Amino acid sequence: MTTTCLLFFIFVYTTASAECADQQQANANLTGLNGVSVRAVACSESDTSGDVSIDVFLDRKRPTTLHTDYESPAYVLTLDTSITFDDDKSQGLGVSTGKGRDGTGMHYWKVPRTGVPIIDLGDAPALEPDRFMHGAFSTLVSSTGMYQSIRYFYEIKHDRLVATQAVGFSPVNARSYAVTLMEITYSGESVAKQKRTLSIERANLCMNGKIACW
Structure with a gap:
C-alpha cells in the first residue's frame, strides 16, 4: 500500500511539473501603494496558450491571487504597474495576455488604496x-x-x-x-x-x- 501511494505521488508530481515545463515569472511593486507587491507566474498549457497566476501581497500578508490566460506562440509575461484609474485614486495593474490583432492584449485590475477588494476590469489592448x-x-x-x-x-x-x-x-x-x-x-x-x-x-x-x- 505504501509503495502504491509513493508511486502515485511521484506520478502526480511528475505530471504537474511536465504541465508547466515552460514557465515565466515577473515581480513588481505597485508604484502608487506602499507595501504592495506583485508576483506573476505564467505557465504554458500548449505551444500557443497558458495560464497566468498573479499573487498580490499587501504588507506581506497572505496574498490575494488573481488569474488570467494568454494566447500567443511568442508570449512574453509583462506587468503594467504605472496605470491608474479613478483620477489617480486607484492603482491599476495590467498583465499581458498576448491577445488581439497586434498581440498587445492586457488584462487589467483596479487596486483601491486600501489594497482590497481588487476589482477585475477585464481584457483590453495595452x-x-x-x-x-x-x-x-x-x-x-x-x-x-x-x-x-x-x-x-x-x-x-x-x-x-x-x-x-x-x-x-x-x-x-x-x-x-x-x-x-x-x-x-x-x-x-x-x-x-x-x-x-x-x-x-x-x-x-x-x-x-x-x-x-x-
Whole structure:
C-alpha cells in the first residue's frame, strides 16, 4: 500500500511539473501603494496558450491571487504597474495576455488604496491615459478592410473597461487620410458619426495620440 501511494505521488508530481515545463515569472511593486507587491507566474498549457497566476501581497500578508490566460506562440509575461484609474485614486495593474490583432492584449485590475477588494476590469489592448478625453484610455491597433488602423477609446463602466469610441484612419492619397469618428454601441457595433480629411502629418499625430482627433 505504501509503495502504491509513493508511486502515485511521484506520478502526480511528475505530471504537474511536465504541465508547466515552460514557465515565466515577473515581480513588481505597485508604484502608487506602499507595501504592495506583485508576483506573476505564467505557465504554458500548449505551444500557443497558458495560464497566468498573479499573487498580490499587501504588507506581506497572505496574498490575494488573481488569474488570467494568454494566447500567443511568442508570449512574453509583462506587468503594467504605472496605470491608474479613478483620477489617480486607484492603482491599476495590467498583465499581458498576448491577445488581439497586434498581440498587445492586457488584462487589467483596479487596486483601491486600501489594497482590497481588487476589482477585475477585464481584457483590453495595452492602454494609456488619453490626453484629450478626461477619464478615458486609448490605444492604436492595426486593422483590415476600410481602415488601415483604429484608435480605440476605453472607459470604465460598471467596473469593466469598455470601448466607447473609435477613430478609423484610411489613406486617401499620398498626402491625406480620411478620418472617421465612430461610436461603439453596447453590443460592440461601430457606428460612424463624423468624417474629415487630414494631412498625413496631422493624421499621424492623431493616430499616436499627440493631438485631439476631434
